Amino acid sequence: MSATHESTRDGTVNGAHESAQDGITSGAHKSTQRPTHKATHEGTFEALRAQLQGAAATLADGPDALEGILLGIVEDVDRAVREPLEIFPVCHHSPASALAMARRLREKQPKVVYLELCEDMAPLLTELRNCRLPVAVQAFATEIDSFPAEWSPLSVVAPITEASAEYQAIAYALDTPGVELVLVDRSSDHVFQWDARGTHTGEPADPDAPPVEEEAALHGDAVGVEIGDLRPRFAELEEHLLRHGRVRHWSEWWHQYVELPLGDSDHDTYRQVMLLIGSLFRRLAPGDPHRVRVDEDRERYMWTRMREHLTATGTDPDDCLYVCGAFHAASRVEEFGVHGTDTFEIAPRSATKWQHGLIPSSHAAIEAQFGLAAGSVSIAATVWAKNVSRTRVQPYRLAGQAGAKKSRAKKTVVAAAAVPALPPADKLTGFLRRPPVLDRLDEDELLGWCVEIVRAARRNGYLASTADAIAVFETSILLAGMRDRARPTPYDFQDAAVTCIEKDTVPGRRDVRRLVEIMMGGDRVGQVGYDALPPLARDVHDRLAPLNLKLQQRGVQRALLNIAAQPELDRCSDVLWMLRQLLPQGAARPIMGERKLGERSIQESWDLALGTHQRALIELGYEGVSIEQVLEQRLRRTAYGPQATTATVLGTVEDATLYLRSRRLADELGTRALEVLATERSVDGAPEVLRRVRRLLAYYRTSEPTLPPWIESFVKTGYAHYCTLLPTAFTDEDATVRHVAAMLGFLFSMEGLALSLGCDRTQLELAVGQSHPAEPSKTALLWAAQTQLGNLSRADLRTRCDELLGNPLVVPAYPRYLSGFVHALEPVPALTDFVVEAVSNAFGRLPDPVLLPWLPTLITTLRSSGTELAPLLIREAGRIFPGRLAALDAWVPPWRAQSVPETPPSARGADEGPGVALLAAHPATCDAVASLLGCDGTWRTAAPGPSGAALLGLHPDTALALEVLLAGP
Known part of the structure; x- marks a missing residue:
């Protein structure tokens, strides 16, 4: 899969494939065999309107705003039901929505499916068959235009799980011949265009939720986009529902009062109830002008795109299905419907360059990003599997889907007889009047849960016993009874297990609440297959193939590189060192071996976790086609960034030499370091500059015939630069003694090279003399x-x-x-x-x-x-x-022990010091050194001697050094 898919304007995916989905007869594709809802009449919800009007008058002691809200909800439901283009409202990651979607798709067999998802993500959906769910479709941009620079990089993700209605729609459209999938929601670019506040986070997480593990960070700081975000935006309403429902968080309320009742409902009941909930939450939402405008603009955008497609293709609206969140299904904008107005003008996209790809997701990542309770998505996956097995509905799965279990449900065949068109019936009245169905206690299931949680607790260090299993069983039933439930839910069981097993301490890494989540299905983590990876990620896997490791497998794997015996592993070592620089900590960690300037390891040992950090590796593919290109771009970005210092630029020079072995890039970045040094007026980075320059000089002196011109200029400029700043640094309170010592270290250690390049030592002497x-x-x-x-x-x-x-x-x-x-x-x-x-x-x-x-x-x-x-x-x-x-x-x-005080060199005479006698004993050596230094003269001794004596008075320190050298250790 290429990570640079071109986004299509209409977000269309052609679903024409070779074979049809199993269990669908050829006669089921005829439009005459599908029930339609075009025929409507005015009295569909009249009985419900009358009841709600009377209830409003009784409760409010007369008509007022309550009546308007209740009757408005009915109007919203009626309007959506009467729409010729069938609207299918859903809630994200809802097993009931997924089950109803699978059932409706097999019954209706639409030719076009309109899906509420970013239209530029359409080309990526075909790659889902190469992945193991859950995964997230991602749009990523580093080269931004018309957006604030601090927003970079821009990232939008849309997570997809198997227990979701959108996956059922995608799988149906892609694997059914003649079916077209059209994404109609705003593009990723419009997501940020409409984000006037610049807050790129999801809903706040549940404060009672336990801390999630590292899988919760799989989405990074991306903006989450999901179909069907259905949660009250009115805080008082949510608090009221939780308190009277006797539940702890919203996920549990939805599971108990919506998910379970709708699990066995027919299509009309499911549809009307979801529209009712969406309208209720919409009308009771606080009036945030920006959020209301964004919601309405999204609805205008989607209906405009659908009408454009219908006009361009001539498709009959009765052959289409519009899948969207229940919140947007109950829309009141003028553009609503196939006969709505065409007054909404879609703004053009910015010049931002967007990249698209698939990244791994997980249940914990979805919960953390969208403010769901920990474990709720895992419980939803378990409920989905039970519903499929219980109802015998055949779900849709992409052909060749990695990790998908083969369904054992019997294949359903759609009858070939024509179904007459029927008007929509009022199912809300009966649903609202019906008392809650009390499920029979499934003792076998509850006993199995209790046994499994005790076994898991023992493995994690708890002193659990059979008595604790019995206590959990009884407490689960007790809690369910206190909450008006005949059958304990997974949440009741979780509370009972925490109460009876955990007690006051947690002996291991996981608490009992987390153990229950794992037992209920665990935090399932998705994986992007090799064929769906961007070119860079595939190239990394190919270049590391000699290691013979399963790089896509999650967890840590040990790689042993005997480079001396297998020279071909040296290239693998290069890749690993670059990955260590580019990926988060822990993705590639060296255990043995190091890479320094002028040194190469002959054996290395690595801990690799590329499967765990697959998202980071995929996002590297958005920046280039090879890791060398990405590393070079990042080094340049660091060197030319507004916050670049001399030390950081010298660090990029060192990295370019170590990992890329590029003399061209190193010279370019070294010239940049020279430019930054000339403009710096602070000495904060002097210690780091000194260390890096020393390393680079040592490397070039041992590996290059001559020093690069840039480092000679750097030493020369740095000598003058630090001489100028030295007097000020000695008196500046912000400059510490460590900084000043580093400046002097640069001046003294580089003095020989600087003087050979034309610098004047007088400048240093004056700088020291002016320091007070x-x-x-x-x-x-x-x-x-x-x-x-x-x-x-x-x-x-x-x-x-x-x-x-x-x-x-x-x-x-x-x-x-x-x-x-x-x-x-x-x-x-x-x-x-x-x-x-x-x-x-x-x-x-x-x-x-x-x-x-x-x-x-x-x-x-x-x-x-x-x-x-x-x-x-x-x-x-x-x-x-x-x-x-x-x-x-x-x-x-x-x-x-020194009896004779030391005399300054300037006060010594020509005959003083022990070096005089030594040189007199070796006149030939003295004369030779004098000739090399260009000294002429005669011996200043009583007896005539060779001409080297004059050298002693001129260079007494040299005489002392020669004495030590000749005397030996």
Whole structure:
């Protein structure tokens, strides 16, 4: 299935197929054999009108608004019944509606079925046969036009279950030759055009419903569209019905007082009762102007589309069936009916590019999105199966439907004799007068429920026994009696099980209420078949085929990749790493193996749950035809987005190199990072910029012959950029010591490359000289920078620290100086031994009231930067401190063992330092180094010597380094 189906304007699906549905005789297709309702007379509901008028006068003590409401309901029913184009009102996911629909389709055999569903979703319906229900038809758009940018992505879903009237109509139309299915509801684009408030959520969930599991998120944040949303919009009315019906939520009220009575009713009774309910809820709905306008515009839209189709095809309205929600069936708009006005003008669609596909759905997802009670859709599926078995009605199922059970009901054959046209009879009066039918208690069914719930409770850690099963049985009957029911409903049984088994604790992951839902049918999760997947999803399955896993299966599967032994699995590894970047967490999780710049794993282990996250994989197909294309688009979107920072853009460069191996894209995104860096005036992202630039430089230096031009420009620009911001960052309260340390780390670590590219070190020296921090940690950081530049000697730095410890007024702030020195290890790692010395002196000299409160700050600092800083301190401390406890008493810290104070390099003479004697002992080496450095001169010693002596006075630090190098470890 292509995910980019072109939407047809009239939403038509041609249902002409090769074979007819089983059980339908050829003579049943003749229009003369179907009952029609064209012949009407005025007195159909006169008796009911008179009764309601009298009741209104009695209750209200005279004619008033109540009479208008009651008589208006009858008028709505009468108007819908008299319409030449038969209107079939339904409620979403109602077994009674589905059963009545299947029965009516076999009886009437319409040639055209008009369905209340978004017209642009029509091309997707043929793919339902490749799926296992429940699934949802989805319209998805990321490239939006004429809508607010914060609404993106736009998503509309229409879930379909087997126990729904719309599925019966779809299956009948697609598998019956000569039948046409026409979707007449507004398009997905109009759904958002008419959403003036921008609230894209369904009805609020039942507050008493338990929390749903992960399957409830299968629809994401999509707008839900269903046929037959039938629920009171008047809160007081719903509260009144629940209280007097002795039920907890709306789903239970509907099951008890509508679903069960209509399960065995004839067609006329079902139709009139549903029209009555729809009209009642419509007339008692609060007057929200926007919602009323949207409802009426939808009805105008649908009737306009139906008249357009009738005019274009010349179809007889008597050969058609209009399937819509009962709320819209009782419409009062002027465009209502085949003879209605044609004054409604349908606005054109926007330029938004819509993609269409099928995504998996579940009972929990439907309940969560449309505010139904948890478990109600599962109970509806169970009731549907019982009704089919009890009534022997043959339901419609798409040929080849995955997961569909073969019905054992006997095939019904429509009689070939002609049925005379009859006027609609008043079935409402008899239905409203009839007392409720009390079903006989089915003890075998209830006993089976009790045994099964106790067995399930034991498996989940409850201490349930046979006594609990007996208690649940008796309590279910007791609750049903208290609620005026002769037969306990699944909801009564659920309440009894919670009361008798759960008691006060839940030992496992599932409570008893959830166990009852699972026992009643569970949260059935649908699946989109391979042939119905978009090209991207099919490509992913094909490329992962060497793993020999059932990728469409729900749950977690372990994949083992021995790349060294099977090099062809390297391509599978590439796909998995890209899926890890694109799909939600848990869809592809690496257990062993990693992917870093310049490193490749030879063995990997993955936990895959692509079947569980099938919706996310399908939605990737709306963005491109391959995961490489989608990843490249997302990286570009991130890099060029309005919230992009230098760090995030450098992250996209790294991802492009790691997962796409695209030098072209990496260079493009690197140039973008250079542009963003030049416009930034904040240093918040400096630590991340430093880490990413270091990784990229290390990678390019080891894998490329030359550095890319963009990274050279980045280093050069960043050097000047951070030099400019450095004085301000030292005094800015919003810039933390970690940010300033990262800036200095960039300047010092990139200094060699920056100077080779033409930068001037004087700029850095001036920036440090102009910095005057007031905060102690930043002051310590500045001292470390001055030491690195040679403007402050170790001896002076040690003296300053001693003065701080010796000043009672400064001692409380000394830990903050130490925090600054710890952060200074980022830009100046050569100060590691000094930081160990400073921390040791602090532990030795600081009083406990100062030292102990500072320890959490030290731990926090090491934890935030522990990856780079903690190993330096631990390694240096291990080198300085004795390795055995016995040596600790005689141990003298090396900083106290120095008898001769350190002299600054600028104060040393040519003959000072131990390096002089070493170079004099190796004159040839000294002369060679002097020649390389371009130094000419003579030895400044008493005796004549080689010319390398002049080098000692010019480069004393080099002499010391050579001494260490030649002396060895």
